[in-house]
Amino acid sequence: MRTLKELKERVRRFIDDVAIPLESLDIERDVDALDDIARTLRRQAREAGIYGPQLPREYGGLALPWLACAELFEESARSLLGPIALNCAPPDQPNALLLDLLASPAQRAQFLEPIARSEKRACFAMTEPAPGAGSDPSMLQTTARRKHGKWVLNGHKKFISGGIKADIAIVPARTEEGVTLFVFETATPGYRVVRDIPMVTGYQIGGHAEILLEDCELADDAVLGVVGKGLAHIQLRLEPARLSHCMRFIGRARRAMDIAQGYVNERVSFGARLAEQQQVQAMVADSHIDLHASRLLTLHCAALMDEGKSVKHHSSMAKVFVSEAVGRVADRAMQMCGALGISEDAAISAIWREMRPFRIYDGANEVHRSALARRILDRNISP
Structure with missing residues (x-):
């Protein structure tokens, strides 16, 4: 069995060498093209031994615990095609999880197996x-x-x-x-x-x-x-789905910041590199603080899920914080890169566009804040 470090390195190489070079405006909103490229990438991911970190072994997955998935989901999401390649992208990542929990034997054969094997969506x-x-x-x-x-x-x-x-x-x-x-x-x-x-x-x-x-x-x-019992069943899907979004969006924001840091280290303006400007330095520092805090919140939730505990409360906190933090990171990265940041010549603009809806996905942040506050006050939960 490969160690997590080895798997992470395999994913990193796959993302850098295979997935990122295939990103293109031509396929960004082309459903047929994305299906075609998904088939190709998933075949390559299987060959690389990194397919389906979260999926059961009987369907070709790695059956990893959530803490390990958190690291691989983040690494995969540095590419806009990465989670698709590993079949850990929504909606089928949480769909497969829900079916794994609830499906009858016949439903597993008819629905879960072809989803997990990438034969159906x-x-x-x-x-x-x-x-x-x-x-x-x-x-x-x-x-x-x-x-x-x-x-x-x-x-x-x-x-x-x-x-x-x-x-x-x-x-x-x-x-x-x-x-x-x-x-x-x-x-x-x-x-x-x-x-x-x-x-x-x-x-x-x-x-x-x-x-x-x-x-x-x-x-x-x-x-x-x-x-x-559908409302309770829906929560079985939503709680881990929120956390999986956090894992992936941290990877997206990290890619944006990597691009921005490379840019400000090279770009000279007003006689000095942008990296020497204090306002730029503040944006870099704040972004790393946001990403570190986001990662810790996410990993804490993942550890709770690995222990079989409910993460209804903690996943709501993570979803609210991470969705806003990664949005700030992407926005700063765009600002640091100026015209390049808002162009389609860099991936930052596509990442920035993806960040804004995360505050709405799987329950608007305002709804989560309200639910959190009611739960805290009703149970007198100490901070």
């Missing part, structure tokens, strides 16, 4: 247009009603990451018993992708779909987990 279709579910899953409007021995789903989903040309859908819907999760093939009649919604970010496998469910009939074996 899945989307998690929760978000809805107003007044439907967003940061508050309890506002879910999509319904699933029993009719002639079938579940009949009707609803409208929007901003669904990975939804374009996904083969599998995991869909929360409201039933008489409560919110319930369903997993099924997207070829099912009544499931229709309306469009790919243009977003500020790029390099998203499967884009961001708007989806209609119109009398979509499903058998009982489409239920994922327990009928009526």
Whole structure:
């Protein structure tokens, strides 16, 4: 078994030598091109022995604990294509985790195995247009009603990451018993992708779909987990998903700062290198402080998950802090590089565009702050 240090070095070389050179504006928002390049990169990642750090061994993964995944996810995310290459990118990284926890043996064979092996893609279709579910899953409007021995789903989903040309859908819907999760093939009649919604970010496998469910009939074996327990099941996906985002975005911000540091060490202005200017030095120092604190918060949560403990509270704190900290780092890197930073000649602008939505992904930061404060005050939790 390779040591974590050896695996990290393999990932670093793969990112520098294979993934980063393939980044291109031509593929940034091209769903078909991203699928093609994902197949190529994942084959190469398998050959390099770094595929699927978080995936079970029976599906070709490394089955690493969260602390080890944190280091490899960060390293992979220095490239905009890195997490895609290792199949540790959303939405399928948390989709596979959820299926691993809840799927029946038949569902594992039909859905989890092809996702883990990169033979199929899945989307998690929760978000809805107003007044439907967003940061508050309890506002879910999509319904699933029993009719002639079938579940009949009707609803409208929007901003669904990975939804374009996904083969599998995991869909929360409201039933008489409560919110319930369903997993099924997207070829099912009544499931229709309306469009790919243009977003500020790029390099998203499967884009961001708007989806209609119109009398979509499903058998009982489409239920994922327990009928009526969907809200609890959703949290099984969301808590580690938040933390996985932190791991990846730390890597993104680190790449931006590496580029910026190289630039200010070379660029001369007003008779001195930018690196000699105190205002630039302050931005560098603040960015390293933000990244170090972000990494420690993330690793602490990862250690708790490895111990089998709930990270509902700590992952919310990490998500809020890290999403804002990496945004500050990317913004400083852009400022330090001037025109280069806002151009497409460097990766900083693409990284900067990705950072802003992180404050919305997996629950808006304002919602997390409110939930944290209520929990702290209700339980009188000491700092």
